[in-house]
Amino acid sequence: MAKDLNTEQKIKEAARKVFLKKGFAAARTRDIAEEAGINLALLNYYFRSKEKLFRQIMEESLHTFFSSVLPTMSDPNVSLRDKVPFFVNSYTDVLISNPELPVFILSELRNDPDHIVQTLQMNKRLNLSVLFGQIMEAQQKGEMIPLQPWNFLLNLLSLTVFPFIARPLIQRLSDTNDEQFKQLVEERKAMIKAMVMGYVFTEKGKG
């Protein structure tokens, strides 16, 4: 554990590591204290409880996971055609840097969905109306095929995020190392963009 961090930062860094690896229920406060190189009581002195510490980590994780792309996706000055490659490139890069984030968030979503959704909505970055408005407008102009806006977004999310969720399975079944996995998802960038845009945009929309 780096020496140049103050105690609070050390604890948070350790907590992030342990929580992301094991999830809330399986993580023990003693693990976190040991990882941080401090005493168990000190953890409670700084954060009051495991729950409170966890919430801070979760909120920061949600911020990392969403705020890297959502502001641009909510920007009416960025066209729909520009948003697709931006989303795929940015998100892939975020996930390469934080590969454990999707499983962490999506598995904790099962235990306390309301806290996560509430945190997301407080972070005013989540505003789908602009994106969905652009989709419906493009459809009215005949530039895009009929498709539920949510299904459009789900396609981008699925194709980008899912490989990181299934990563332990993929790497074992295909017997590949971390570097090869990174190469796989890098190759997916171009593929996802071509597949999604080729499917949703009409000839008129491609012009």
Next chain:
Amino acid sequence: MAKDLNTEQKIKEAARKVFLKKGFAAARTRDIAEEAGINLALLNYYFRSKEKLFRQIMEESLHTFFSSVLPTMSDPNVSLRDKVPFFVNSYTDVLISNPELPVFILSELRNDPDHIVQTLQMNKRLNLSVLFGQIMEAQQKGEMIPLQPWNFLLNLLSLTVFPFIARPLIQRLSDTNDEQFKQLVEERKAMIKAMVMGYVFTEKGKG
């Protein structure tokens, strides 16, 4: 809890319910016993330990999750073009009936990936060589664009499975009920098939 099941079946049904809802670490054996309407000691009498009970549930879950589609995907007598719609239709139906399965498997994958992969490989149904062979053959014939076989499989899996993983988020953000969610994934069936096949198969391959 149904009265016409014997004790072992009652315990397993209760365990499945609790484990799938909470995951291994957060599930308590007392929850399972109560859900089954039996005493805690009886659970250990039948299954020896929480761990052993969990492994049975996990192995059955893996069987449900994989063996419904993989045998056909490994069948050399089924063409690649037929496999895509079969996969999407069958998998979506399995997931509609077992919506909690993906999060359960993929989040436990983090804790004990080797057990899961080992269980999968013992279940001889997992044989990707036929599918991957068909992909490479189609590419050599010019019927399919160049694409890593794993990325082809990942596209199908991502687009089909991911919505079920993100379901709590989707339903809250879009304010929809279970019936509307089912409708959404039903609509995705046709979309996924059209998008994936439109992208990977060349004009020659579509003939």
Next chain:
DNA sequence: ATCTGATTTAATCAAATGATTAAATATTTT
């Protein structure tokens, strides 16, 4: 240097939890 408040620790508590035991009850076999 001393006082004061913040930080850190060792020790301990209380509750939760997986598991066991021994006894009671039900079922099957003889």
Next chain:
DNA sequence: AAAATATTTAATCATTTGATTAAATCAGAT
């Protein structure tokens, strides 16, 4: 029916675990 075996229960154990306490140490102000 009696014996033997299987099933079920209440009570208890031992460990784990989140949290607290009281004392010790450190840092900065006076």
